Amino acid sequence: MADDFDVIVVGAGMAGSSAAIRLAQGGANVLLAERGAEAGAKNLSGGVLWGHDLDRILPSWWTEMPVERHVIRKRFGFLTADSSVATEFEDPSWRKSPYVAHTVLRARTDAWMAKKAEEAGATVVTSVPVDRLNWEGRRVHGIVQGGETMTAPVTILCDGANSRLSLGTPIRPNERLDWNATELGIKEVYHLDPARIEERFNLGEGEGHAEEWVVGFFPEGIMGGGFLYTNRDTLSVGLILNLGSLYGRKAKSHDLMEQFKLHPTIAARLRGAELVEYGAKLISSGWASRPAAFFGDGWMIAGDAAGFVFSNGLVIQGMNYAVRSGLEAAETALAARSAHDPSAARLAEYEQRLERTSILPDFREFEGLDRIKWNPRFYSAYPQLAAALFHELMTETGAPKATARQALKAARRAAHVSRSTLARDAVDLFFHL
Numbered sequence: 082m083a084d085d086f087d088v089i090v091v092g093a094g095m096a097g098s099s100a101a102i103r104l105a106q107g108g109a110n111v112l113l114a115e116r117g118a119e120a121g122a123k124n125l126s127g128g129v130l131w132g133h134d135l136d137r138i139l140p141s142w143w144t145e146m147p148v149e150r151h152v153i154r155k156r157f158g159f160l161t162a163d164s165s166v167a168t169e170f171e172d173p174s175w176r177k178s179p180y181v182a183h184t185v186l187r188a189r190t191d192a193w194m195a196k197k198a199e200e201a202g203a204t205v206v207t208s209v210p211v212d213r214l215n216w217e218g219r220r221v222h223g224i225v226q227g228g229e230t231m232t233a234p235v236t237i238l239c240d241g242a243n244s245r246l247s248l249g250t251p252i253r254p255n256e257r258l259d260w261n262a263t264e265l266g267i268k269e270v271y272h273l274d275p276a277r278i279e280e281r282f283n284l285g286e287g288e289g290h291a292e293e294w295v296v297g298f299f300p301e302g303i304m305g306g307g308f309l310y311t312n313r314d315t316l317s318v319g320l321i322l323n324l325g326s327l328y329g330r331k332a333k334s335h336d337l338m339e340q341f342k343l344h345p346t347i348a349a350r351l352r353g354a355e356l357v358e359y360g361a362k363l364i365s366s367g368w369a370s371r372p373a374a375f376f377g378d379g380w381m382i383a384g385d386a387a388g389f390v391f392s393n394g395l396v397i398q399g400m401n402y403a404v405r406s407g408l409e410a411a412e413t414a415l416a417a418r419s420a421h422d423p424s425a426a427r428l429a430e431y432e433q434r435l436e437r438t439s440i441l442p443d444f445r446e447f448e449g450l451d452r453i454k455w456n457p458r459f460y461s462a463y464p465q466l467a468a469a470l471f472h473e474l475m476t477e478t479g480a481p482k483a484t485a486r487q488a489l490k491a492a493r494r495a496a497h498v499s500r501s502t503l504a505r506d507a508v509d510l511f512f513h514l
């Protein structure tokens with residue numbers, strides 16, 4: 082019997098919609114199934130979109146997509162309970178069209194992407210939570226939803242970090258996600274008049290500011306980073322928390338969010354802004370959260386579902402990898418369709434493509450990143466050390482001036498970090514960041 086579709090894509094996030102657009106452009110009969118009432122309704126990113134891969138399917142996309150602001154500046158720093166140490170980066174190329182990065186709100190961008198998939202010829206269905214993949218032995222032959230089976234020779238899984246459809250199957254034999262390879266993202270959106278945003282963050286019209294912080298004052302050894310991004314008339318503010326360090330602790334994630342927002346540096350940015358939205362979502366943690374395989378008979382897996390998120394404190398990048406992996410899966414499915422061969426041997430091209438793009442080389446190169454990134458000293462001792470050092474170097478107290486070496490020694494002692502530990506962590510960071 083003929084299949085219902087050439088390809089079924091599960092999940093209309095950045096990965097799924099990108100795949101569906103490319104497949105429809107390539108002439109495939111494609112179904113894009115999304116559980117949310119609308120594409121984007123269940124999605125959440127910080128979010129800075131490094132979107133140049135979208136050029137491949139949607140030329141000049143940034144002129145049409147409902148993006149918020151183009152980022153002209155990034156700030157990165159450490160927060161102690163009451164101080165902050167930061168460094169800032171501005172680059173002239175970031176100010177020029179086509180811009181390198183945009184702040185986005187996913188409810189808007191994902192709805193737009195799904196519409197583009199529809200316009201390209203894909204069948205897009207929302208409010209359709211796919212129950213499971215239709216396994217025939219080790220082969221996937223479409224999906225099952227509400228007791229109904231829809232078949233396709235190839236199914237592309239783009240169902241996000243908490244990929245329920247792959248858990249407990251040959252794709253991810255474990256029934257549960259590994260908490261140590263999963264992070265929790267919490268985000269709130271605050272309304273603020275565009276003119277006030279531009280004045281407060283020293284921005285021109287349409288320009289955006291992005292900042293990321295290592296938070297050094299959470300209780301009970303909880304590790305996490307914070308972010309704040311400017312949108313057109315809102316601010317996105319949130320935390321990325323290490324799930325393993327949250328487990329079994331008394332502190333709740335919303336209390337941590339309150340503590341972050343009450344920090345003097347963050348509170349000053351949010352002054353007068355009004356909360357309009359909040360949400361939370363799991364985030365994959367790169368190589369450690371990869372599945373057992375990226376393809377098999379009749380299936381491929383892309384985006385967060387495949388663990389393709391890179392976050393090292395300086396940047397959080399997942400949407401770009403989602404777009405690119407979705408596109409590579411789509412190209413592979415188009416080739417399989419032409420060859421009338423959806424076998425694993427044919428779909429192995431997907432992994433070869435991931436190798437040729439930066440995706441797999443990037444993740445392999447940064448394999449040790451999680452160990453470095455979640456070093457507890459970054460979330461307590463080092464923010465204290467940085468604050469003590471800069472206090473000494475930048476404050477006139479009437480006491481004799483310390484040299485940088487003396488100031489570092491005093492700051493190290495105040496933060497209880499030995500010279501050898503500091504040297505070891507610095508070298509580790511240098512080789513893995």
Ligand SMILES: Cc1cc2nc3c(=O)[nH]c(=O)nc-3n(C[C@H](O)[C@H](O)[C@H](O)COP(=O)(O)OP(=O)(O)OC[C@H]3O[C@@H](n4cnc5c(N)ncnc54)[C@H](O)[C@@H]3O)c2cc1C
Binds near residue numbers: 128212242268320397
């Ligand atoms: C707080 C936070 C901040 C972030 N900041 C950034 C950032 O600044 N920059 C960046 O690049 N990345 C950022 N990320 C990561 C980024 O959001 C993800 O990498 C990206 O969304 C992955 O896209 P995706 O399409 O793979 O998955 P998702 O965006 O999660 O989309 C998955 C889709 O599948 C649907 N779905 C799930 N299960 C089913 C089912 N059974 N049936 C049907 N549909 C289903 C979901 O509803 C959803 O629409 C951030 C993430 C978080 C949580």
